[in-house]
Amino acid sequence: MATIKQLAGTLKLTYGIVPIVAGLDKFTNLLTNWADYLGNNVNLIPFDPAVFMKIVGVVEIIAGIIVFVRPLVGAYIVMAWLICIALQLLIGGQYFDVAVRDLVMAMGAYTFAQLTRIQSENNK
Template identity: 80%
Template sequence: MSSIKQIQNTLRLTYGIVPIVAGLDKFTNLLTNWADYLGSNKGLIPFDPLVFMKIVGVIEIIAGIAVLVRPLLGAYIVMAWLICIALQLLIGGNYLDVAVRDLVMAIGAYTLARLTKIEQTNSRPQ
């Protein structure tokens, strides 16, 4: 297995499993109280923040599965999702450390997409 393929597989598993775990945790709040991340935006949501976070959890689970099944598409979805989360946190002025972390993770997801594209291009018969 090539080094690029090994790196791609490591990133695929990371960006597939982590969103699934985070999404599942939206239903249990074992890692953190996810509704707290909404900050002052809680009043902008037309329903209970816990329900909103469960919807977010479902989206994250789907995004993680997409990375595992179709890494090129899934990586771009996760990248966009992480950027949206970071922007929401930056606009709210809360959890700026998490916003920076999510932007760095978005770069990792972009790297997975690019490596997947390179691997797909190189594996095509010429």
């Protein structure tokens, strides 16, 4: 049976690596053309969508690094970020499947935060 430490470790790797990889891909668009996900909201940003997505990429990279350095704080940051992305997709009227996936991932980040908190309390 997996321990809290093992479960938290797995989620730490997941929520640390995935934002970093997604953030780095905002500079290369190898996985997808990220600007497409702005949908109808593209007119709301004050500069070029590619520049905006690079800023998003930097935020995601920083969030992933925070997960590795301060897992509890990082988990909540990633959770909030994923919720914001899902809301943006819903408001944009496209990519509802990705919005649902991001909300599920946000719940996983919340679970990671709670496991990290429990683990920290058990280590006191």
